[in-house]
Amino acid sequence: MRRAFVTGAGGFLGGHVVRALDASGVSVRALARSPVSVERLRASGVDVVAGDLCDTKSLAAALRPAPDVIFHLAADTTLWRRRTAAQQRTNVEGTRTLLQLARRAGVKRFVYTSSVAVYGQVERQAIFEALPRGALREPVAYARSKAQAEKLVLEAAGHGGIEAVVLQPAHVLGPGDRHNWARVVLLIDQGRLPGVPPGIGCFADVRAVARAHLAAAAYGASGECYLLGGVHASFLELATLIARELRRPPPKRTLPRGLLMAHACLGEALALISGREPPISRDGVAIACQRLQVDDRKAIAALGYHHTPLPALVRDTVAWLRSQGLLHPT
Numbered sequence: 238m239r240r241a242f243v244t245g246a247g248g249f250l251g252g253h254v255v256r257a258l259d260a261s262g263v264s265v266r267a268l269a270r271s272p273v274s275v276e277r278l279r280a281s282g283v284d285v286v287a288g289d290l291c292d293t294k295s296l297a298a299a300l301r302p303a304p305d306v307i308f309h310l311a312a313d314t315t316l317w318r319r320r321t322a323a324q325q326r327t328n329v330e331g332t333r334t335l336l337q338l339a340r341r342a343g344v345k346r347f348v349y350t351s352s353v354a355v356y357g358q359v360e361r362q363a364i365f366e367a368l369p370r371g372a373l374r375e376p377v378a379y380a381r382s383k384a385q386a387e388k389l390v391l392e393a394a395g396h397g398g399i400e401a402v403v404l405q406p407a408h409v410l411g412p413g414d415r416h417n418w419a420r421v422v423l424l425i426d427q428g429r430l431p432g433v434p435p436g437i438g439c440f441a442d443v444r445a446v447a448r449a450h451l452a453a454a455a456y457g458a459s460g461e462c463y464l465l466g467g468v469h470a471s472f473l474e475l476a477t478l479i480a481r482e483l484r485r486p487p488p489k490r491t492l493p494r495g496l497l498m499a500h501a502c503l504g505e506a507l508a509l510i511s512g513r514e515p516p517i518s519r520d521g522v523a524i525a526c527q528r529l530q531v532d533d534r535k536a537i538a539a540l541g542y543h544h545t546p547l548p549a550l551v552r553d554t555v556a557w558l559r560s561q562g563l564l565h566p567t
Contacts (some may be wrong), residue, residue: 244552255507257451261451291334307339309347312350316377316518340398347400360528362530376520402458410551432489433473433490438470445542452541484522514532
């Protein structure tokens, strides 16, 4: 692999993939949407195309000359159902367009970042790659859009002409996060997290997930999916570890699903007036209350994937946020 094209390069995971490619000597061209992301990537020496997945002209130009591999990480991750139509355009139609353009350009390899969410609300068993994509039949719009896009990628691999590999990360933590799980760290640091959802998460190290992308490009099997899990812990256990690292009081309790859902319904009703995405939504509650179990032995064996102990992962995440001046001094 000499040349790569990365969508979603301005995001948390996308930024790590770009840096891993650069460290491996791969020439990177990146697609980024926000002006801040474009400027940050250009300042680091990355060849950036400003645009999004709905901009066919920019995408087509970005694929000339054709890269050896496309890493497709860009996605609309909103959990607010009011934005479902825009999310569908980005996640599903954007993926369809990128696949079509990749095939016309003669791109040989396509690595798609899906999500563990495509399996839906699986209970009482570990998720593994052969399970049906339950999200196709469930109401969480984000998960449904990712499952639909994943289906397009696997169909493209089956039709020949392009080798496509799908990666399905669980909950991703690590340095560089400002907007995802970092919000939990910031709330605990500010003493504003009264309780946590009752679910169990599976926490992956962003650096290991990024390295798995390069491994998938090099020797992942076309038409195959690889779950990228991590350490399993309840959200209360995670919050306690974060609080200990911050030297702040930890949340003492889990909040009932019914209470969280009532709060989400109220927030969504108010959001219809304000036009701003609510801090918690019904889809967010459904995901947060899941007791997630992930079996990722396939990625461990095939891609050399590995887990980072959760205390070390929390420590690195907090240390990075502190280095950015985002936390109170200790």
